[in-house]
Amino acid sequence: MNADMAAQPGFDEPLNQSPPYVDVDLYGSDQPLQRAVACNGGEGDAAALSTFGKQWGSADMFELARQANENPPKLKAFDAKGFRRDVIEFHPAYHDLMAESVAAGLQASTWRDDAAPAAAPAQVTRAARFYMAAQVETGHLCPITMTRAAVAALAVEPTLVAKLMPKIVSRRYDPRFLPWFEKTGITLGMGMTEKQGGTDVRANRTRAEPDAEGYAINGDKWFMSAPMCDAFLVLAQAPGGLTCVLMPRFRADGSVNGLHFQRLKDKLGNRSNASSEVEFADAFAWRVGEEGRGVRTIINMVQLTRLDCAIASAGIMRMALAQAVHHARYRTVFQKHLADQPMMRAVLADMALDVEAATALVMRLARSFDLAADDPREAARARLLTPAVKYWVCKTAPGFIYEAMECLGGNGYVEESLLPRLYREAPVNAIWEGSGNVMCLDVIRALSREADAALTVLHELTGETLGLPGAGEAIAFIGKSFRRLDGERVARLAVEKLALLAAAAALNQVSPHHAELFAATRLATNHASMYGAVDLTNADIRGLLERALP
Numbered sequence: 001m002n003a004d005m006a007a008q009p010g011f012d013e014p015l016n017q018s019p020p021y022v023d024v025d026l027y028g029s030d031q032p033l034q035r036a037v038a039c040n041g042g043e044g045d046a047a048a049l050s051t052f053g054k055q056w057g058s059a060d061m062f063e064l065a066r067q068a069n070e071n072p073p074k075l076k077a078f079d080a081k082g083f084r085r086d087v088i089e090f091h092p093a094y095h096d097l098m099a100e101s102v103a104a105g106l107q108a109s110t111w112r113d114d115a116a117p118a119a120a121p122a123q124v125t126r127a128a129r130f131y132m133a134a135q136v137e138t139g140h141l142c143p144i145t146m147t148r149a150a151v152a153a154l155a156v157e158p159t160l161v162a163k164l165m166p167k168i169v170s171r172r173y174d175p176r177f178l179p180w181f182e183k184t185g186i187t188l189g190m191g192m193t194e195k196q197g198g199t200d201v202r203a204n205r206t207r208a209e210p211d212a213e214g215y216a217i218n219g220d221k222w223f224m225s226a227p228m229c230d231a232f233l234v235l236a237q238a239p240g241g242l243t244c245v246l247m248p249r250f251r252a253d254g255s256v257n258g259l260h261f262q263r264l265k266d267k268l269g270n271r272s273n274a275s276s277e278v279e280f281a282d283a284f285a286w287r288v289g290e291e292g293r294g295v296r297t298i299i300n301m302v303q304l305t306r307l308d309c310a311i312a313s314a315g316i317m318r319m320a321l322a323q324a325v326h327h328a329r330y331r332t333v334f335q336k337h338l339a340d341q342p343m344m345r346a347v348l349a350d351m352a353l354d355v356e357a358a359t360a361l362v363m364r365l366a367r368s369f370d371l372a373a374d375d376p377r378e379a380a381r382a383r384l385l386t387p388a389v390k391y392w393v394c395k396t397a398p399g400f401i402y403e404a405m406e407c408l409g410g411n412g413y414v415e416e417s418l419l420p421r422l423y424r425e426a427p428v429n430a431i432w433e434g435s436g437n438v439m440c441l442d443v444i445r446a447l448s449r450e451a452d453a454a455l456t457v458l459h460e461l462t463g464e465t466l467g468l469p470g471a472g473e474a475i476a477f478i479g480k481s482f483r484r485l486d487g488e489r490v491a492r493l494a495v496e497k498l499a500l501l502a503a504a505a506a507l508n509q510v511s512p513h514h515a516e517l518f519a520a521t522r523l524a525t526n527h528a529s530m531y532g533a534v535d536l537t538n539a540d541i542r543g544l545l546e547r548a549l550p
C-alpha cells in the first residue's frame, strides 16, 4: 500500500457496494402484493400485514434464517448405549422461526376450531403472510404447510378433530418431544412416498392391520419431512385397500410409537428442514376416512399443499427481485448506476412483470379457496387452476432466481448473499406434491372428469381477459389441445398457456395496464428464453421498477 492510499480516510471500507437488504417492511415496500391482497378482499388486514412485514423483514429474522440453514438438523437415532432415540435435533434458530410462524397462525388460521373453513379473507391474508415468510426462510414452512393442509383430511373424522384441533390451532409452538396430549401446540406431517413410487401411491406397500384401538402399521416411507411433527398422515394398504391413517409420535399410554428413522436426506436445498427415511414397526395409527379411500381422503389436503408451493415460489421470486433491484440502485458500472443502464433496466422490469403476475395469480387463487365452500364456480376454479398455477409459478422460479443472481454479479454467487439459498430452495416446490408432468395430468383429469365445471372456468377467464393481446388465441389453443386424443403429449404447452391466461386475468384485476404488458409479452408472442429480451417502453420499465421497490 503506498502512503497516498493509506492516507485516504476509510480506504479499507468497501466502495460501490449495496447496503444489506434488511430492516424492510416486506408488505409496505411491495405495491404489487398490497394491490393483489386488496383486490382479493384482504384490504382490511393491511395494518396487521404491514406489522408482520416489518417484523419478518427485520435483520434479526434474516439472521435466524441464516443460522437455521447453516446448522442443519441432525438425526440422533440411538443413545450412547444403543437404545433407540429417533429424534432430530434442530438449531434453536429453526425453533424461533417455527414459533414466529405458529404465533402468526400460518399453520391453522384458515380453519375454525371445528375444522370448518374460516371465513374469507382468511386464505388471502394467510397467503400474504406465507408469501412474506417464504421470502425470509422456506425450510421451516414445510411443517407449517403440512399442518394446515392435513386438517382438510382430518375433517372427515369428528372424534380426531375434537381431540386434536385445539392443539393444531394453538398459537403456542411447542418443540418438546412429548405426547401430543401433553403439549401446548402440535404440528402434523405426511408420509406417502415410498421407494417404488411417489407419484403412483397406489403402489404403496406399507401395511395397515386393524388392531384393538386402530391399526398397526408396518413398512417404510422413502421421504417423510419434518419428522419431529407430532403426528403424520400416512397412506398404507389396509384389508379394504389403500387407506389414510394418522400416526402419532407417541402412543396413548405415553410410550414412543414405532417410527424408526433410518437417515436424513442430504438435500440440494431446504436445509433447515429435515426430510427422513423412516421405517414403521407396529406403529399405532388411527384411521382417517374409509378403508380403501386413502387417495380420496388426502386429495383436499394435496390441493392446499400445492397452493402453498405456488405461494412460496412467488415469495422467493419476489425476494430475489427485490435483492436485484436494490443492488442495481447502488452499484455503479461505467459511471452509471446499474439501475440506470438500459439493458439492466429491461432485465429487471421484465422480471418484475413475472413477479407481478405470479403474485396476483396466487392471491387470486387463494381467493378461490376462500369462496369455494359457498360458490361452486370458485370451487371449480380452485380445482382446475391449482395444478396449472403450481406448474407455472414453481417451474418459473429456478430460472428467475438464477437471473436475479446474475444481476448481483459475483456477489450474487456468494453464500452470504441470500441468492444461493433461494436458488437451491426453488426446485423443490416444483418436485414435491406433484411434479410438473403430474400437474399437467391433473389439469387434464379435471377437464375430463369435471368437464362442465372446467369449461365454466375457461369461459370466465375468457371474459376476464377480453381485449388483452393474445388472450383469444390462447383460449382457442387451450380448448383445441385438450380436445385432442393425444392431449397428454401437448399438455405442457396447453397448461402453460392456461396458467399465463389465468395470470393475465388476475393481473387485469390488480393493474389493467400491467395485464396488457404481460399478455403482450407472454400470450401474444412467446416470451424469449432470457429475461430482458423484450421490447418494453422506457415509461413502462420505469413504472414496473417503481412498483417493484419504492
Ligand SMILES: Cc1cc2nc3c(=O)[nH]c(=O)nc-3n(C[C@H](O)[C@H](O)[C@H](O)COP(=O)(O)OP(=O)(O)OC[C@H]3O[C@@H](n4cnc5c(N)ncnc54)[C@H](O)[C@@H]3O)c2cc1C
Residues within 6 Å of the ligand: 189, 190, 191, 192, 193, 196, 197, 198, 199, 200, 223, 224, 225, 226, 267, 270, 275, 428, 431, 432, 433, 434, 435, 436, 437, 438, 441
Ligand atoms: C425435499 C423433499 C421433501 C419431501 N417430503 C415428502 C414428505 O414429507 N412426504 C412425502 O410423502 N413425500 C415427500 N417427498 C416426496 C415427493 O413428494 C416425491 O418425490 C414426488 O411426489 C415425486 O415422486 P417420486 O420421487 O417417486 O418420482 P416419480 O413418481 O418416479 O416421478 C418421476 C418423474 O416422472 C414424472 N411422471 C410421473 N408420472 C408420469 C406420467 N404418467 N407421465 C409423464 N411423467 C410422469 C414426474 O412428474 C416426475 O418428474 C419429498 C421430496 C423432496 C424432494
